[in-house]
Amino acid sequence: MTASIVIKGGRVLDQTGERVADVVVEGGRIAAIGPDLSGSTTIDAGGCVVAPGLVDVHTHLRQPGREEAETVQTGGRAAALGGYTCIVAMPNTEPSIDCASVVKDVLLLGRDSACDVRASAAITVGRAGERLTEMAELADLGVRIFTDDGNGVQDDRLMRRAMEYAGGLGIVLAQHCENEALSVGGHMHEGEWSSRLGIPGQPAEAEELMVMRDIALARLTGATVHFQHLSTAGSIAMVRAAKAGGMAVSAEATPHHFTLTHAACASYDPVFKVNPPLRADADVAAVKAGLGDGSLDAIATDHAPHAPELKELPFDQAPPGMLGLETALALALSELELPLAEVLALLSWRPAAIAGVTDAHGGLLEPGRPANLCVIDPNATWTVDAARLASKARNTPYDGRQVRGRVRHTFLRGEPVVLDAEAQV
Amino acid sequence: MTDASVAQASPGTGHGHAEHRHLLSVQDLGRSGIEEILRLTDTFVEVSSRAIPKAPALRGKTVVSLFYEDSTRTRLSFETAAKRLSADTMTFSVGTSSVKKGESVRDTVETIDAMGIDAVVVRHGSAGVPWQVAQWLGGRVSVINGGDGWHEHPTQALLDCYTIREHLGGNDTDFTGLRIAIVGDIKHSRVARSDVLAYSALGAEVTLVAPPTLLPPSLVGWPVRVSHDLDDVLGEVDVVGLLRMQQERMGEALVPSLREYTHRYGLTAGRLGRLADKAIVMHPGPMNRGVEISAEAATSARSVILDQVRNGVAVRMAVLYLLVGSGVSLT
Numbered sequence: 001m002t003a004s005i006v007i008k009g010g011r012v013l014d015q016t017g018e019r020v021a022d023v024v025v026e027g028g029r030i031a032a033i034g035p036d037l038s039g040s041t042t043i044d045a046g047g048c049v050v051a052p053g054l055v056d057v058h059t060h061l062r063q064p065g066r067e068e069a070e071t072v073q074t075g076g077r078a079a080a081l082g083g084y085t086c087i088v089a090m091p092n093t094e095p096s097i098d099c100a101s102v103v104k105d106v107l108l109l110g111r112d113s114a115c116d117v118r119a120s121a122a123i124t125v126g127r128a129g130e131r132l133t134e135m136a137e138l139a140d141l142g143v144r145i146f147t148d149d150g151n152g153v154q155d156d157r158l159m160r161r162a163m164e165y166a167g168g169l170g171i172v173l174a175q176h177c178e179n180e181a182l183s184v185g186g187h188m189h190e191g192e193w194s195s196r197l198g199i200p201g202q203p204a205e206a207e208e209l210m211v212m213r214d215i216a217l218a219r220l221t222g223a224t225v226h227f228q229h230l231s232t233a234g235s236i237a238m239v240r241a242a243k244a245g246g247m248a249v250s251a252e253a254t255p256h257h258f259t260l261t262h263a264a265c266a267s268y269d270p271v272f273k274v275n276p277p278l279r280a281d282a283d284v285a286a287v288k289a290g291l292g293d294g295s296l297d298a299i300a301t302d303h304a305p306h307a308p309e310l311k312e313l314p315f316d317q318a319p320p321g322m323l324g325l326e327t328a329l330a331l332a333l334s335e336l337e338l339p340l341a342e343v344l345a346l347l348s349w350r351p352a353a354i355a356g357v358t359d360a361h362g363g364l365l366e367p368g369r370p371a372n373l374c375v376i377d378p379n380a381t382w383t384v385d386a387a388r389l390a391s392k393a394r395n396t397p398y399d400g401r402q403v404r405g406r407v408r409h410t411f412l413r414g415e416p417v418v419l420d421a422e423a424q425v
Numbered sequence: 426m427t428d429a430s431v432a433q434a435s436p437g438t439g440h441g442h443a444e445h446r447h448l449l450s451v452q453d454l455g456r457s458g459i460e461e462i463l464r465l466t467d468t469f470v471e472v473s474s475r476a477i478p479k480a481p482a483l484r485g486k487t488v489v490s491l492f493y494e495d496s497t498r499t500r501l502s503f504e505t506a507a508k509r510l511s512a513d514t515m516t517f518s519v520g521t522s523s524v525k526k527g528e529s530v531r532d533t534v535e536t537i538d539a540m541g542i543d544a545v546v547v548r549h550g551s552a553g554v555p556w557q558v559a560q561w562l563g564g565r566v567s568v569i570n571g572g573d574g575w576h577e578h579p580t581q582a583l584l585d586c587y588t589i590r591e592h593l594g595g596n597d598t599d600f601t602g603l604r605i606a607i608v609g610d611i612k613h614s615r616v617a618r619s620d621v622l623a624y625s626a627l628g629a630e631v632t633l634v635a636p637p638t639l640l641p642p643s644l645v646g647w648p649v650r651v652s653h654d655l656d657d658v659l660g661e662v663d664v665v666g667l668l669r670m671q672q673e674r675m676g677e678a679l680v681p682s683l684r685e686y687t688h689r690y691g692l693t694a695g696r697l698g699r700l701a702d703k704a705i706v707m708h709p710g711p712m713n714r715g716v717e718i719s720a721e722a723a724t725s726a727r728s729v730i731l732d733q734v735r736n737g738v739a740v741r742m743a744v745l746y747l748l749v750g751s752g753v754s755l756t
Binding site for chain 1: 573575
C-alpha cells in the first residue's frame with residue numbers, strides 16, 4: 001500500500017472556484033477532496049490556499065552550455081520553491097535546442113528535477129533566423145512552444161513560412177518581439193532616462209513593429225501565435241484589438257515589467273538590464289491593466305540567470321536578464337490589485353493552456369488528476385534575499401524588497417518537493 | 426568646504442561610505458559646489474603661473490589615471506594637475522595593460538586599490554563605469570569621472586564654466602542672463618550633458634542647436650531651449666560651444682553628409698562675423714577643422730579654446746585638492 005498525504009484545512013482554489021477542504025494525495029495523484037479526510041502523513045494548510053501548481057512558459061535554464069549560471073536541477077529547485085510544477089525551458093542554450101538530440105537531452109535532465117521541465121525549441125536552426133528547424137520531428141517529441149527567444153525572427157518571409165508550416169502540427173509559435181534594425185545598440189528603454197544617463201536606448205516601437213507584423217502574419221496564415229514578455233502599452237493595445245477581432249493570439253508579461261521602470265537604470269547596476277528593457281510608468285500601468293482585462297493571458301518569469309561576473313560588466317556590456325522564478329508569485333500578489341483567483345489564473349491555468357500541459361498542470365483539482373499542487377500563504381510577508389535564492393545565479397533586482405505571499409509547500413506528482421518553504425530535493 | 430559641494434555618495438553608489446568623496450556628476454556638486462571649485466581654481470591659476478608651479482598639497486598622495494579610452498588632453502591635464510600638487514601619479518592605459526589579457530574592470534580596480542591609492546580618475550567608453558568603480562571601492566578611494574560614455578565629463582564642464590567666467594563674468598559665478606549655445610552632436614556628447622547641468626546651475630540660458638537626429642531622444646527635464654537653425658541663434662548668444670562631429674556618425678544615417686552638416690551647423694568664417702561683439706567661441710577638442718569649426722573661427726580672437734585647456738589644469742588641481750588634499754596650506 002502506498003503512503004498517502006493529507007493536506008489539511010486549506011482553501012482549495014482552482015478554476016472552478018474555491019472551497020475549504022482537505023486534499024488527499026496518493027500514488028502521485030489526487031485521491032480525494034473533501035471535509036475531514038485523513039492520510040498517513042498530515043500537512044497543515046491552515047490559513048493557506050491549495051492551488052494547482054504554477055506554470056512558467058518562459059524559463060531560461062542555461063543547460064546545456066552555461067551551467068555556471070543555472071542547471072536544469074538548480075532551476076527546477078528554484079521553480080518548485082516559487083510554487084511552479086511545470087516550466088518551459090527556452091531554447092537559447094549552447095547549443096540551442098533546435099534538434100531532437102538536444103530536446104531529448106533537456107528532457108532527460110528534467111527527469112530528476114523538482115519541477116516538470118518541458119522543452120521549447122527554436123523556430124530557426126541555431127536561432128540564426130535563416131532556416132526552419134525540423135518542427136514536425138520536434139513536435140513528435142512533445143515540444144509545444146517554438147521560439148527563437150533572445151531574438152525575434154527578423155525575416156518576414158521566413159516567419160510567414162514558419163507560421164504556415166506550424167499550422168498542421170498543433171504547436172504554438174512564440175515570438176520575442178524586437179525589430180533589430182531599430183533596437184540595435186540599445187541597452188535600455190529609449191526615453192527620458194536613457195537620454196539623461198547617456199545609455200543608448202531602444203524604442204518601444206522596436207517591440208511594437210514586430211507585434212504588428214506578427215498579428216498581420218497570423219491573420220494571413222491562421223497560425224496560433226504567442227507574444228512573449230510584452231512590455232509596452234502599444235503592444236498590449238494591439239493584442240487587445242487582435243483578440244477583440246477573434247484572432248487566436250495569446251500573450252505574456254513578466255513581473256519585472258509590472259514592478260520596475262527604466263528609472264531603476266539610474267544606478268547603472270546591470271542587474272536592472274533586461275530585454276525587453278524596463279519601460280516607462282505608462283507601460284507598467286498598461287501591463288497591469290492588460291493582466292487585469294485578459295489582454296495578457298499569463299505572467300511569465302523570463303527567469304534569466306547570469307553568472308555574477310557578467311553582471312559586473314559595464315551596463316552596455318552586461319548581458320540582459322533577471323531571475324524570476326522565486327519571486328513571481330509574491331510580486332503578483334503584492335503589486336497587482338487582482339483577486340487571488342485571477343492571479344492564479346495568470347500564473348497557473350492560463351499558461352498551462354498555452355504550454356499544452358493541462359492534462360497534468362493548472363486547471364482543476366479533482367480526484368484522479370496528477371497531484372501537481374502548491375500551497376500558498378497569501379498573507380505571509382517576507383524579504384527577498386539574493387544570497388538565499390536557490391538559483392545558482394544572484395541577479396535578482398528585488399534584493400531587500402519586502403513582498404507578500406509565500407509558497408509553503410509544492411507537490412510534484414504527489415511528492416512534496418517543497419515543505420515549509422524548504423526544497424526537499 | 427561644505428558637504429554639499431562634492432557628493433559623499435552619489436546616486437547609485439549606494440551605501441553611504443563617507444570616508445572618501447567622489448566627483449561623478451555635475452549634479453553631485455550643485456550650484457554651491459561649482460562656485461566653490463571655480464573660486465578655488467583662481468588660487469591654482471596663480472600657483473600655475475609661478476616660476477616653479479608647484480604646491481605641496483597632495484604630497485604623499487597617489488593619484489591614478491585609469492583610462493579605458495584614448496585621451497590625450499584629459500589624461501595629461503589630470504596628471505599635470507596632480508604633479509603640480511606634488512602627488513605621485515600612476516597611469517593605467519588599456520593599450521599596454523592587463524585588460525588586453527581579459528581582466529575585468531573590477532579586478533583591475535581592486536588590484537590598483539590594493540597598491541594603496543588615494544584617488545582614481547576613470548575614463549571609460551561605457552556610461553556609468555565610474556559609479557560602478559565607486560561602488561566596488563566602497564569609499565576607500567576618491568573616484569573622479571574623467572568621462573563616461575555619452576554620459577558626463579564633469580571636469581570639462583567645470584573648466585568650461587571657469588573659462589566663461591574668466592572672459593565674460595569677471596569674478597562673478599552668476600551666469601544669469603548669459604546666453605549659451607551648444608552646437609552639434611549633443612546626443613553622443615558627455616561634454617554637452619555636463620555643460621548643460623553646470624551652465625544651468627549657474628543661471629545661464631542654454632540653447633541646444635542640432636539637427637533632431639543629433640539630439641537625445643528625450644529632453645524631458647533638461648533646462649534648455651532647442652533650435653535646429655544655427656543662424657537663428659547666432660546673433661543673440663554670448664557663448665558658442667561647438668562639439669566634435671565624428672566621422673563615424675555618417676554610417677548611422679544621422680546626417681546625410683558632413684558637407685550638409687557644415688553648411689547648416691558649422692561655425693564658418695561667415696557665421697563668425699555675425700556673432701555679437703563680445704561673444705566667445707569654445708570647443709572641448711579635439712577639433713575637426715573644416716567640419717564643425719572653420720580655421721578662421723578656431724584661431725580668431727573670439728576663440729578661447731586654448732584658455733580652456735590651460736584652465737583645465739587649474740580646475741583639476743582644485744578638484745583633486747578638494748577631494749584628497751591633505752590640508753597643507755597653499756601659500
